[in-house]
Amino acid sequence: MTTPDPMAEIRASFFVECEELMEALQDGLTMLDGGDADDETVNICFRAVHSMKGGAGAFGLDDLVRFSHRYETVLDEVRAGRLEPGHDVVLLFMRAADILSDIVHYSRDGLPVDPDKVEPTLRELEALISDEAEEEEAEVTDFQPMTLALPFGGPPADRVVRIRFAPEPDLFTSGNEPVHLLRALAALGEMQITPDLSEVPTLDALDPEAACLAWEIVLTTNRDRAEIEETFEFVEGLCKLSICEEQSGLSLPCLPGLPPLAMPPAPDAGVSPSAEVRPRLTLTAPPDCSDPEEGTPPPDTAKTHAPQPAPATPIAVESPVATAARPATTPPKATVRVDLDRIERLVNLVGELVINQAMLSQSVAQAGLPTNSPVVQGLEDFMQLTRDIQDSVMMIRAQPVKSLFQRLARIVRDTSAAVGKPVRFVTRGEATEVDKTVIERLADPLTHMIRNAVDHGLERPEARLAAGKPSEGCITLSAAHRSGRVVIEVMDDGGGIDRPRVQAIAEERGLIDPGQAMTDAEIDALLFMPGFSTVKQVSNLSGRGVGMDVVRKSIQDLGGRVSISSSPGKGTCFSISLPLTLAVLDGMVVDVAGEALVVPIGAIAETMAYREQDIRSVGPRTRVLHIRDSFVPLLDLGVELGFRPAKESNAGSVVLLVANEGETLGALIVDAIHEQRQVVIKGLQQGYGNAPGIAAATILGDGQVALILDPVDMMAKAGTRPGQTQPALAPTG
Template sequence: MQPETPAEAQSDQTPQNSAAMATPAGPSARTQTAGTTEPAAATVRVDLERIDRLVNLVGELVINQAMLAQSVTEAGMAEHAAVVSGLEEFMMLTRDIQDSVMMIRAQPVKPLFQRMSRIVREASNAVSKDVRFKTEGETTEVDKTVIERLSDPLTHMIRNAVDHGLETPEKREAAGKTREGVITLSASHRAGRVLIEISDDGAGINRPRVREIAISKGLIPAEANLTDAEIDNLLFLPGFSTASQISNLSGRGVGMDVVKSSIAALGGRVSITSEPNIGTTFSISLPLTLAVLDGMVVRVANQTLVIPLNAIVETATLTSENIKPIGHNTELLHIRGDFVPLYDLGIQLGFRHHKDRAENAIVILTTQEDGSRAALIVDAIMEQRQVVIKGLGKSYDRIPGVAAATILGDGRIALILDPTGLTNTPISKSPDQPLSLAG
């Protein structure tokens, strides 16, 4: 007697399977069967270069729309009902096209976060540590170009958190912690930007050791009096490393300075917060898109600037009564029962002296990634419009507080400001060397 072939075995089982499938299995089974009959959404794979070309064309369309609106105003046709109606429809159509193209480029960060899970496993095995990896905000959508270029910096920071951030299981037990360390990777939208945070529940930054290494390498003088934040930022100096020996994860000369440069190239910034025996958090702030944004066009000392609209909370008229001086150069704005740091854009950018501030100036309240607010003084608000983001290129060094540039409807170039970077780091205090691309 010959053994059954697979085909014969399958044939013998077919009637029983068919009978079982034909037998009703209750409401839940009927619901599941009905759910599987729904057609899947059709998708098309398109080369990224074609999408980039479409984005560039949409950017040119936005610029041409602004130029057309400028020409209509200069020609005195702004009161012509038919022209105004047609121009408004053109503007709405341009916005719809731009939103649709941006939706094509926007992708959730989930695939990127999933790749980081493998990095955590490999790094934890290499250093013999127990690590649990948590993710939050995986559905947060970011421009595809940003996601692709964020992979290497995130990989380095995850490895750094496993190697330097978390203690060994023995040290964690001695400190009253669980043997298993936790690394959390989260993403969220905040103040019109994408905020990505890598946090660990380790021992925190050993600031005395960081300071000692910086002195031994000649990066700071021995008598330097640094704050905790300034000591933490020493980690971003080129070639700085706290690794005592070279391994697959540390001590190879590729430090956090590479991470900071990569993030800065995307128009972002990175910051550190750390508490002893509680942990360390690296925060990466990135623009939502690298193509088009809604901005408020303002005038400061005869210069035209653009402030991202999603960073603006409200506007108000500035009066001497609501300005509260603190110290020699610091001013606060008293508004709605709260005190907000006040910054004059003309002074911050080196366009004018303090005494040259325009009468009846306008203050714009902006929100920061950490939830705090800041007030920016401008001379006038011109209009609200979509602007095309143009990088400053390699001809200019990266300037704190300046995100990019754009082309206005009259052909002039205007700087796009980064309110958080502008208020954290003064750009210039010298009116003799103003910052301008307008010519």
């Protein structure tokens, strides 16, 4: 059996951490672009790049080390106040961050880096470096990303190194184990260990989550300083550390750390040299402790008495995630990375649990047990437990849309440069959580919509100035939870949809009849027709007639809807409405012509009994419901789905008022309401394609398959079957 490579797991963790650091870098650059150029914002950017460089050096990723090293040098110019982070500089930093992300992905996948994509930006970065920074760089003749400070001098002879190692509480909560570090040190030479118990309180005052124990280590070794420091590189920010060398009776300068302790006679430490080091964090290099300005006295070669440890200051080593991705005042939370396949299996098991719970409820109902029966009461507790488990599992899969929005920011920059239009990208609601599967499948349609907004939606700078607008266009991407769904909007402040031109192109391509009377909404809907394009010349961005129809299909496959609103001269907004999860939803089970259907609870605003006096006729086939001084379209769901012909009277039926984002759109007539329950969503798109008004299917407690309706889509497409009339949606008033 092949032994798993422990470095492969560590390497994978490094690249996952790079994603977190890239997110922190993008946040910092966004704040810089917004004018928030304080020291902490600049430090966030610098630490993110610096941490990636250190980790890349540990794995020999030379391309990543080289680029990040030059990038952090320019960021250090900003930290030192020698470079002003103006708009153009920040834009360059953003382009450099995009390339840095590419190099990370290439390095992760083992692909070569294209110099033609890297070198131009690298030269632009180098042009920003001041002469002073160039001189400082020239002094460093051999950059070693693995080292925390300059190596010990002299030939490789045995030397005595005194180490003080004091873990912080986060070291233990992150899964690191000091014994592995001590074993790794033991492999470097002869070692004596003395525990420091001075900070250990009495048993009644002991905090089990505190870190009270420290160790004094005397290591006799011929290894250089870099190898010793490599032992602790992945626990930086999780411990306090000092390293001092004693050689030939001299007390040499210490790496900044804690004041050394007076050591008692060290017992023989029987530590096994075999070790399995489980590193977690990438390294962060502290300043050179040999600088006289830091207050470290030079070695006194005149002293020949017994060596005394030199005074030292606390080491400034920080966790890249804790410092770059979170404010300093926020304590880090313990996290664990889990394979997505395991979560998917858990979600599927919860879905089966929901189905079994429904079947059990059906059996108990058929048995006719009294409500005070222990079986019924126990079933109610089981139903609540099932719901709690389902909610918890859905929270595990939910992720903020922030990572997706940051990827789209790059699309805006690339498209803006390609078409020569300056664009400002604004995001809102980045913390909105959506099912991970939804986020992944939204990337392609949103990318196409963003490109369309820049390429087609925004005018040229000269046209904007002539219209009294700023030369820089604005694209706004927002996300929010509304009525049990997530709504994502892509807005631009361009010229809006040129509806006469859209209709003319549709007539020219034979998509509609010439001279056909159409409303604004119907003209806007032409943009989603296959083969429609307003571009006359094919480019890298558009013009091939494969666009918004694919976007709509992708969103429909997610159980969502996309709509357009546009104002001439003011801009266009594409709105995407999606379910929060693709696994389970709360639904109302209704009966229509003997068929069980499920209507999502989030789409139902109100239920009421059918009353003939509330019904009005508009033409021969269309009826509306009079409610609270307003009229809404009324549909017989059985007729609309083709289950039965229209009844002479719907007396005894139930009316469901359908709402979308708080706006009442219409009413549906159903024969009866059975119950409200959680249902497991089973997609129909792969086997049956898209059916108007049908979102998915589910399995009920009696084993019956029931369709899950999309009532909003049902109202929008009502009357499209032969012999029916499209009802006009009425305002609610």
